[in-house]
Amino acid sequence: MNINSLKYSFRQSLVSLSRNFWLAVVTAVMIAISLAILGGFLLLAVNVGQSIRIIESNVEINAFLYDDADVEAIQAKLDNLQGVQGYTFVSKDQGLVDFGQAIGDTILLSGLEGDNNPLPDLIRVQVEQAETVPELARVIQGYPGVELADYGEELVGMLIRITRWLNALFLGASVLLALGAVFLIVTIIRLSVMARQEEIGIMKYLGASNWFIRFPFLLEGTLMGWFGTMIATVSLGLIYYRVVASLQRESLAFFLQPVTDAERLFPIFAGLLVLGTLMGCIGSYLSVRKYLRV
Amino acid sequence: MNINSLKYSFRQSLVSLSRNFWLAVVTAVMIAISLAILGGFLLLAVNVGQSIRIIESNVEINAFLYDDADVEAIQAKLDNLQGVQGYTFVSKDQGLVDFGQAIGDTILLSGLEGDNNPLPDLIRVQVEQAETVPELARVIQGYPGVELADYGEELVGMLIRITRWLNALFLGASVLLALGAVFLIVTIIRLSVMARQEEIGIMKYLGASNWFIRFPFLLEGTLMGWFGTMIATVSLGLIYYRVVASLQRESLAFFLQPVTDAERLFPIFAGLLVLGTLMGCIGSYLSVRKYLRV
Amino acid sequence: MIEIRDVKKLYSGMATPALAGVSLEIERGEFVFLVGPSGAGKSTLIKLIFCEQKPSSGSVYFWGKNTSSFKEAELLKHRRRMGMVFQDFRLLKQKTVFENVAFALEVVGKSPKVIREKVPAALEKVGLAGKEKSFPMELSGGEQQRVGIARAIVKDPLIILADEPTGNLDRDNSRQLMDLFARINEGGTTVIIATHAYDVVDRMKKRVVALEAGQLIRDEQRGSYDDEY
Amino acid sequence: MIEIRDVKKLYSGMATPALAGVSLEIERGEFVFLVGPSGAGKSTLIKLIFCEQKPSSGSVYFWGKNTSSFKEAELLKHRRRMGMVFQDFRLLKQKTVFENVAFALEVVGKSPKVIREKVPAALEKVGLAGKEKSFPMELSGGEQQRVGIARAIVKDPLIILADEPTGNLDRDNSRQLMDLFARINEGGTTVIIATHAYDVVDRMKKRVVALEAGQLIRDEQRGSYDDEY
Numbered sequence A, B: 001m002n003i004n005s006l007k008y009s010f011r012q013s014l015v016s017l018s019r020n021f022w023l024a025v026v027t028a029v030m031i032a033i034s035l036a037i038l039g040g041f042l043l044l045a046v047n048v049g050q051s052i053r054i055i056e057s058n059v060e061i062n063a064f065l066y067d068d069a070d071v072e073a074i075q076a077k078l079d080n081l082q083g084v085q086g087y088t089f090v091s092k093d094q095g096l097v098d099f100g101q102a103i104g105d106t107i108l109l110s111g112l113e114g115d116n117n118p119l120p121d122l123i124r125v126q127v128e129q130a131e132t133v134p135e136l137a138r139v140i141q142g143y144p145g146v147e148l149a150d151y152g153e154e155l156v157g158m159l160i161r162i163t164r165w166l167n168a169l170f171l172g173a174s175v176l177l178a179l180g181a182v183f184l185i186v187t188i189i190r191l192s193v194m195a196r197q198e199e200i201g202i203m204k205y206l207g208a209s210n211w212f213i214r215f216p217f218l219l220e221g222t223l224m225g226w227f228g229t230m231i232a233t234v235s236l237g238l239i240y241y242r243v244v245a246s247l248q249r250e251s252l253a254f255f256l257q258p259v260t261d262a263e264r265l266f267p268i269f270a271g272l273l274v275l276g277t278l279m280g281c282i283g284s285y286l287s288v289r290k291y292l293r294v
Numbered sequence C, D: 001m002i003e004i005r006d007v008k009k010l011y012s013g014m015a016t017p018a019l020a021g022v023s024l025e026i027e028r029g030e031f032v033f034l035v036g037p038s039g040a041g042k043s044t045l046i047k048l049i050f051c052e053q054k055p056s057s058g059s060v061y062f063w064g065k066n067t068s069s070f071k072e073a074e075l076l077k078h079r080r081r082m083g084m085v086f087q088d089f090r091l092l093k094q095k096t097v098f099e100n101v102a103f104a105l106e107v108v109g110k111s112p113k114v115i116r117e118k119v120p121a122a123l124e125k126v127g128l129a130g131k132e133k134s135f136p137m138e139l140s141g142g143e144q145q146r147v148g149i150a151r152a153i154v155k156d157p158l159i160i161l162a163d164e165p166t167g168n169l170d171r172d173n174s175r176q177l178m179d180l181f182a183r184i185n186e187g188g189t190t191v192i193i194a195t196h197a198y199d200v201v202d203r204m205k206k207r208v209v210a211l212e213a214g215q216l217i218r219d220e221q222r223g224s225y226d227d228e229y
C-alpha cells in the first residue's frame, strides 16, 4: 500500500463511520454491554477472592501453653515458621475477660479471677493460607511447652473446600463469559459488515486489493471496539467506585473489604480495553474476509 | 388477513428461516447467550438470598436466666411470640460442656462442675429474620426470670446491612442486565432484519399490507427467540444441576445450600423462556416497523 | 382517470426540480408513452402516479380523488390495482422467479390454486417458461427484467405502469413485449410506459408525452419519439 | 490479446449451459460488439474475460496466459487494466458520484491531485457535471448507468468491457456515448460492448460477434446486428 492508499483508508473509515453512524453507535453500545457484563463478573470474582483471603487470614491456631512454658522461646520459633502471618499472646487473665465479653456478662465470672482462673495461657497464631493450617498446627503441637495446638478442624476444612470450589466455578464462568462476549462482539461486527457485503464485492471487482478493502473496515472496527470498551470501562469504573464507597461507608463486615488497590484493578480494566479493541479489529478482519472471496 | 394470507405467512416464515439459516442460527445463539447471562445471574441472586436467609435463621438470642426462673412459663411465652422460629434450653451443666468444647480443652474446666459452675441457665432463641432480632430481644428481656437477653449486636447489625445492601445491588444489577439483554436481543434482530430492508420496501410497493409483511417476520422472530431461549434454559439448567450436585456432594457449609425447590426455580426458567420468545416477537415487530414506512 | 395538475417535484437537497409544473390527463384505456432524455423526470412522474413519491406542490388525482390524501388502506388498494414495472426491477432476491411473480397474487389474497394457474401463464407470455426455480441473481439482465414484467401483468391490473421495461432486452423480445402490452391495452387496461425505444414508439403510433428537464414539452395522440418526425 | 478457446460455461444447478463451446480471438485495439437475444450468454462471456466467472471447460488466454491460472495479484492487475461497465451498474451505494468514480483511481493508488483532475473530466464526458455530490439512489436510471461508464473510462484502461451500457439511455445520449467509446478506441484501447442497440451496431460498422443459446453463430468484421442485413 502506498501513501495515497493509506491516507485514503483513514479518510474512508471516518467517512464511513459518519455515514453509518447509527449502526456504528449500536455496535459500540453492544460491545460495551458485552464487555461490561464480563468486566462486572471479573470484579465480582476478584472481590470474592479477596474476601476469602481475608477470612483465611483470620483462621487461627490456638496454642494452649503449660503454666511453665517458655513463652519467648515459642515466640522465637513462630517467628521463623513459614506460613505464619502473626501471633498474639493472650494471658490467662486476658482470656477470662475475653470469655466474659463473649458470653455477654462479665459479672457471672466474678470469683474466677487470679489463682482461681481455670484458663491456660494461650498464643493465637494467624496463618497466611487456610490450607496450611493442619500442617502448621502439627508443627506447633510439637513445640516444648505447648499443651495443645487447636484449630476448628471443621471450619478450616470447609474454607479450603469453598475456596477450591469457588476458584473452579469462577474460572469456568469467566471462560464461558469471555467466550460469550467474544462471540457476541464478533457476530455483531459481522452483521454490521454483512449490510455492506455488496460494497465489498464491488470493490473487489474494481481491482482493489484485499488490504485496501480491509483497512478502512479494520480501522472502523477498531474504533468501534475502542469506543465500546471505553463506555464499558468508564461506566463499570463509576459503578464500582460507587459500590466501593457505599460498602466502605457501611463497613459491612471485616471480610467484605472491596478490592481498591490499583495493581489488581488495573489489569482488569486494561484487559477489557485491549480485549474490546482487539475484538473490534479482529472481528472486522474475520467478517470482511468472508466477503473478500469473490 | 384471509386464510390464504395466513397460510402464506406460515409457509413463508419457514422458507425464509431455511434460506437465512446461518443468520437465524447466529441470532438464536446470541439470544441464548444474552439470556443465559441474565439467567445465570438470577440464579446466583436467588442462591445468595437463600444463603442469607439460612444465616439469618441461625442468628440467636441468648436469654440468660436467673437461677430461680420459671423456665416453663418463659417457654410458653416464646411459643406464642411472633417471629420466633424455635428455641433450646441449655442448662448450666450443658453450658459448661459446650464451653469446654469451644475452647478445645475440657480438662481445663475440671473443678467447675456442679455448684462451682459460674454459668447461668440459658435459652437459645432462633428467629426467622435477622431484622426482628433487636425488637424480639427487647421483648424477651422483659419476661420475668430473664436476667439478660443478649444477641451479638454487631453481628446482627452487620447481617441486616449486608442483606439490605445485597438486595439493592442485586435488584440494580438485575434491572441493568435485563435491560442489556433486551437491548442486545432487539438489536440483533434488528440487524438481521436490516439485511432484508430492501425486500420489505419492495413488498410494500407491491401493495402488501403491513400485517402481511410483518407476520412472517414475527413468526420467524418468535421461533428464533424461542429456540434461543430453549438453548439458554436447557444449558443453564444442566450447568446448574451439575453445580448443585457438586455443591451438595461437597457439603461445603451449612449456609451454602443451593436452591433446588421447583417453586422458586420454575419462575426463573419460565420467565426466561417467556422473555426470550416475547423479545423475538416484539423485536421483529419493532425492527420491521422501521422499514414499513415507505 | 388520472389527472396531474401543475405538479412540481423537488427532491430534498437538490437545486433543480425533477418536475417543474406538469399538467396531464390520462383516460381509462389509454396507451401512453413517456419519452425524454435521461434525467427528464419520466420516472419521477411514474412514481407520483404510483404514490411512491409525493408532489412538492400541485396534486395528482385518481378518479377525482387527491392521492396525497390517501390513507394507508387506500394507498394499498391503489398500488394493488397497478401493475408496476420498476426501472431497477426490484425483484425479491430471497425468492425464486415463481415466488416473485406469485407474490403479486399472494398480496391480494389469491388462493394457491389460482396462483398455480396464473403464474406459469404469465411467465410463458414473457418467454421465461423453465426459469421458475431460478433466483434473480441466477438470471441474465433481460430475464430479470421480464420477471418484473410478468409480476406486473399477472394480476390483471387496472393500470400498467412500466418504467423502461425493455432497456435490457433485444429487439425481438422488446417488440414482442410491446405487442403484449398493446394486447393487454386492447382488453381495456390503461398502459403508461416510459421508454427510450424510439423505434417502438414510432411504430406503434400511440399517444406520446415528451418531457425535458422537468417540463412537459409535447403531448400528441398518435405521436412519435421525435418532434420533427 | 484475448483468446477464448472452446469455452463451456455451465452454472451450477442449471440444466443447459450458458456458453456451449465458444472460440474467439480479439486483437489489441479492436472494437467488438457482442449481440444476441436475451439469455444468449453475452454477459457470461464478458464475465469470463473479466475473470468474474471461471469457464467450466476450455480456457481464456490473456496475452498467452491462461486466466484460470491467475494468482491473486495477477487477478487484481488484470482487473485494474480493464474498464468494466456492469449491466447492473454495481455502484457503491455508500459513496457519492464523485467518490464512485474516484474509487477506480484510488484503487490503483493515484494521488488526490490526479483524482481531482480526472474525475470531473470523466463526469463531464458522460454529461453528469453537477451531479458529483449525489448518491446513486438519488439519480435517475440513465444517470446511474453513466456513472458506471465514467468509472470505467476514468482510469484510461487497456480494455473497456461494457455490458449493455446504454440500456437506460435515450437515443441521443446512447449515440454520444457510443461515439465516446469509438474515440477512446481510436486511441488504442480495445473495446468490447454487449448491446441490444441494433441501430448503433448497424451504424458503426464494427466487428460483430453474435451469440445464440450459448453458441457463437456469427463473427463478422464490419458487421451488423442482423444476419440478413
Ligand SMILES: Nc1ncnc2c1ncn2[C@@H]1O[C@H](COP(=O)(O)OP(=O)(O)OP(=O)(O)O)[C@@H](O)[C@H]1O
Binding pocket: C011, C012, C014, C017, C018, C036, C037, C038, C039, C040, C041, C042, C043, C044, C045, C087, D137, D138, D139, D140, D141, D142, D143, D168, D169, D170
Ligand atoms: N431520490 C432522488 N433524490 C434526488 N434527486 C433525484 C432522486 N430521484 C431522481 N432525482 C433527480 O431528478 C431528476 C429526474 O429523475 P428521473 O428519475 O425522473 O429521470 P428519468 O426521466 O426517469 O431519467 P432516466 O431516463 O435516466 O431514467 C434527475 O436529475 C435525478 O437526478
Ligand SMILES: Nc1ncnc2c1ncn2[C@@H]1O[C@H](COP(=O)(O)OP(=O)(O)OP(=O)(O)O)[C@@H](O)[C@H]1O
Binding pocket: C137, C138, C139, C140, C141, C142, C143, C168, C169, C170, D011, D012, D014, D017, D018, D036, D037, D038, D039, D040, D041, D042, D043, D044, D045, D087
Ligand atoms: N449466476 C448464474 N447462475 C445460474 N444461471 C445463470 C447465472 N447467470 C446467468 N445464468 C444463465 O445463463 C444464461 C446466459 O446468461 P447471460 O447473463 O450471459 O445472458 P445475456 O446474453 O447477458 O442476456 P441479457 O441480454 O438478458 O443480459 C441465461 O439463461 C441465464 O439464466
Ligand SMILES: [Mg+2]
Binding pocket: C042, C043, C044, C087, C163, C164, D140, D141, D142
Ligand atoms: Mg427513469
Ligand SMILES: [Mg+2]
Binding pocket: C140, C141, C142, D042, D043, D044, D087, D163, D164
Ligand atoms: Mg447480460
